[in-house]
Every structure is written in C-alpha cells, then in structure tokens.
Amino acid sequence: MTVIDAHHHLWDLAVRDQEWLDGPGLAPLRRSFVPADLAAATGAAGVTATVLVETVNVAEETPELLSLAAHSDLIGAVVGWTDLTAPDVAEALDALRSLPGGDFLRGIRHQVQGEPDPDWLTRPEVLRGLRAVAGAGLVYDLVVLPHQLPAAARAAAAVPGLTFVLDHLGKPPIASGALEPWAGRVRELAALPNTVCKLSGMVTEADRSSWTVGDLGPYADTVIDAFGPRRLMFGSDWPVSTLAAGYGAVVDAAGTLIAGLDPAERTEVWSGTARRVYRVPGAPRRITPRRTGSAGVRGCG
Secondary structure: OOEEEEEEEEEEOOOOOOHHOOOOOOHHOOOOOOOHHHHHHHHHOEEEEEEEEEEOOOOOOHHHHHHHHHHOOOOOEEOOOOOOOOOOHHHHHHHOOOOOOOOHHEEEEEEEEHOOOOHHHHHHHHHHHHHHHHHOOOOOEEOOOOHHHHHHHHHHHHHOOOOOOEEHHOEEEHHHOOOHHHHHHHHHHHHOOOOOEOOOOOOOOOOOOOOOOOHHHHHHHHHHHOOOOHHHHHHOOOHHHHOOOOOHHHHHHHHHHOOOHHHHHHHHHHHHHHHHHHHHOOOOOOOOOOOOOOOOOOHHH
C-alpha cells in the first residue's frame, strides 16, 4: 500500500514562538515538530510523500515551508498562505513561486475558521484573490467550521476554475454525535465538481480520550458517499492528531473506515487523489537534508 499523507504540519519553537499552543488542552503540542519527527512518525506507515500545510496567517511562514520541502526527501507539496485580500495577490503568488523551493507550492490556505464573518469567503476582495490562486495553477484548501460551509459552496460555485479542498471534513461535531446540519451542508459543497475532501482531523473532533472508529464512521460514510473515492484523500493532521491518537492509530482508523471500498477505490483515497490534486511526485526524492532551519508558526488549523 502506497500512502500519501495529504495534510500535516511542522513548526520549530527555536524559529518562532507558537502563541496558539498556550490554548487549553494544547500543552502536549508545545514543543518543536521538525522533519526528523515527521520521518519517525510516518516511517512505519508506508508513507512515501506528504503535503505540508500552513498553520497561521503569517507571511514569513510559507517561504520557510518551501525551503523545508526543498531539503526533504518526504515532503512532496506545500499548501502555504498569502493575503487573498491584497491588491497584489497575483504578484505575491509569483514571488512565492520564485523562492527556493517555490516549485513545491501547490496550494493556498487561510484560517477561515477564525474569521468572525461567516461569509468571509464570498467577499468580493476574497473572490478576486481566489481567482488569482486559480490563475496561478494552485488549489485552495478550506479550513472552515460547519456554519461556514454554505459560504464555501458559494465561493466554489463562483470560481469554477479553482479546486477547493475541504480540510478535516469541515470539522463536524463528532464528539456530540450530531450529523445535521453539517451533513447537508457538506453534501451541497460536494455537489460542485471542483471540490475535494480530506479524510483527516476526525480524531480531534471526537472525544479525544475515548473515541472509537465507530464514532467516526457516520461522518466518514457521509463524505465517501458525497465526494466519492476519486475526490477523497487521506490526511493525518499530524502532529495535532497526537492529542487523540498516535500516527499509526490514525492510519489504522482510516483503513477501517474505507475498508468497504474496492481496491482501486482505496488506492485513490490513500494516494491517487492527493497525487492528482497536489501533483505529488510519483516517487520519493533522496537528497541530503539540511542541518538547520525549520518551520515556525504562531497558530494552527
């Protein structure tokens, strides 16, 4: 089984403090997570490539992530950040792609979950920025809460030339066991052909101390039915996922959740969809990792 982990993070407290780690229940994450930690976590899971995702709306972070990718034999793509509302967003994207490692930039993400306006994604200046992302040949990752899914669907409909990737199933309330209104809203998003979903982030939306695969099942079944395997991809959300489970347990849970699919469909979820959407190389690279310098952030999503 070939596995592409389509969603993980890295940060180094020696590069930049992570203020978000002062939040309740996050103390176990208050340490650096660097490429060597990623390699150790993924090594036993058959992971051949990963997608490194931004964690905070800080311009300095994305060049750091691109540099990490350029010096890694595991990271195959980067989802970074830029200010979508800036008048020069197209130029900013060009500048990122000209940096060392810029070829690894495959997507952009903004911490929409932290925006107080539920319709932030449909603001005219944001839609203009999203069109610039599409024009640059990149995809857009959606980190939203359930009440923001309707705006996500309207944005995806307004920019049909852009692929929208829903992170963490749209963060359904797994711990409560409620399906609606999340399920209806996620189906509306999935009805648009330019949308994709990550099977990620579920264990931390469940009861972190007592979750079972059965708790996750109705939510996974909903997105499998709504998006289909060719628009679904596995993501660990490591190291945030370690708040609820080890890396191997997250992979095992995903395997159980997609066990009802046929082998070709399971291959799509494990690697095929991520390879197409993020243009992840077909084989891992082998280069000498640099000895210093790692990503740093001040928040997470």
